[in-house]
Amino acid sequence: QVQLRESGGGFVQAGGSLSLSCAASGRTFSSYAQGWFRQAPGKEREFVTALIWRSGSTYYADSVKGRFVISRDNAENTVYLKMTNLKPEDTAVYYCAAAAREITGWGIHGGESYDYWGQGTQVTVSS
Numbered sequence: 001q002v003q004l005r006e007s008g009g010g011f012v013q014a015g016g017s018l019s020l021s022c023a024a025s026g027r028t029f030s031s032y033a034q035g036w037f038r039q040a041p042g043k044e045r046e047f048v049t050a051l052i053w054r055s056g057s058t059y060y061a062d063s064v065k066g067r068f069v070i071s072r073d074n075a076e077n078t079v080y081l082k083m084t085n086l087k088p089e090d091t092a093v094y095y096c097a098a099a100a101r102e103i104t105g106w107g108i109h110g111g112e113s114y115d116y117w118g119q120g121t122q123v124t125v126s127s
Contacts, residue, residue, distance in 0.1 A: 002026035002116045004096045009121030012086055016125075020081040022096030022118060031098040034079045035059075036070065037111060038092035038123075047109040048094070051079060059108050064090075086125045093120040 008020040024031060035050030049060045049070040058070050069082045079096065097114035107113040 002098070004098055004116050004118035006094060006096045006118040006121040009094060009123045011124045011126065014087055014125055014127045016086050017082070017084045018086060018123060019083065020094055020096075020121060020123070022079045022081075024077045024079070024098060024116075031100060031116075032102050033099040033108065033114075034072075035097050035099070035108070035114060036079075036081050037095045037097055038090075039095070039120075040089075040092040043092075045095075045111055046092075047111075049081065050108050061109075083123075086123075088125050088127045091123060091125045093122050095120045 003025050004022055006020055006022050010018060012018050031053055033050050033052050036048040037045050038048050039045045047061050048064055049068055051058050051070045051072055060068065067085045071080045096118040098116040099113050100115045103113045
């Protein structure tokens with residue numbers, strides 16, 4: 001019923017830029033927040049950034065702050081992740097996630113706070 005679909009992954013050299021999109025759809029879909037997580041091979045899933053739909057507030061992991069920007073398109077119910085100055089350590093599968101209910105405190109960083117997940121899109125940054 002609820003579907004999130006990421007797109008825009010690919011290969012890029014260090015220092016380059018790449019933009020991802022996450023389109024949300026569903027018959028009764030209503031999201032409090034949408035976020036991006038990433039997981040590199042052999043590593044734990046990592047919070048990247050999140051956006052609160054109602055307020056537009058954004059949150060970023062320290063590792064991407066100043067380089068990544070999350071934005072929204074209300075008309076198309078789409079969230080974007082604009083990545084610049086990419087580094088090899090940014091290489092991972094990037095997942096879009098949506099939370100149906102309010103998230104408080106540090107819960108914004110936790111995958112358990114999110115109810116829906118996309119299939120992931122691969123981002124590879126070479127040096």
